[in-house]
Amino acid sequence: MVQAPQHTGCSGPTLIRLLARLADVDVPEPRQSLSDRLSQWLGWADAIGLSTALNGNPPSVAPGARALGSAEALACDRVRTALANAIAGDSAVASAKRRGQPQAPAQGDSMDAAVDYATYRQRYFAMQQAMETDIGSLRGRLRAMLAARTPALSQLAAVDAVMEGALGARERSLLGGVPALLEGHFARLRQAEQVALADAQASGEPAAVTSGAWLDVFRRDMRSVLLAELDIRFQPVEGLLAALRSS
Secondary structure: OOOOOOOOOOOOOHHHHHHHHHHOOOOOOOOOOHHHHHHHHOOHHHHHHHHHHHHOOOOOOOOOOOOOOHHHHHHHHHHHHHHHHHHHHOOOOOOOOOOOOOOOOOOOHHHHHHOOHHHHHHHHHHHHHHHHHHHHHHHHHHHHHHHOOOHHHHHHHHHHHHHHHHHHHHHHHHHOOHHHHHHHHHHHHHHHHHHHHHHHHHHOOOOOOOOOHHHHHHHHHHHHHHHHHHHHHHHHHHHHHHHHHHO
16 A cells, blocks of 8 residues: 655644645744744734724624524534535545545556646645635624624624734635645655556566555545645634634
């Protein structure tokens, strides 16, 4: 079976640890604190907006503002579950065996040559767009609910809106680099299998790997990375929902 690199020297979120392992690189611990890095990412206009949100007078709460019900929590669960199911069920991410398709033939050179990473890059970007759209919409709805509760929660909603606007472009830039890291993993897995099959053919011994197995390994790893990215992207939603629940 084709194995991914087993580099495990990185701490941090699951997404970072997964990418470090798949790319077989060491990720040094950050030298700066989170607050220091944020200060570099926020421009002067962002700083003004954040200061206004923190120091301004929160609007008064409309009489009869409804309390949080289970419907909001269920809506969050539905969005997350739908995205996770889309990742698991995407034909480009699901394994051939799980889709009921035949594996590559024993002499799988022609099929192997036809596999193009461009398909996987396109699907990854499509899933990222779906996450950004659905989670962004959900985040906006939760902010509207916060703004209708108490002045303090209204202020929190304003801060979250500023932070989303300020950090959204950087988030897209950083996460947009993930498919390039996966492309290297894709190429290494394919090459490792080709070398193993060629060595087996030269020695006359049975191959230790099944032709085409590398692609299922890659699909599994891509699915794990997408789910880890979903966890990262959902953290602001979880924070807003926790604020609503505790109010």
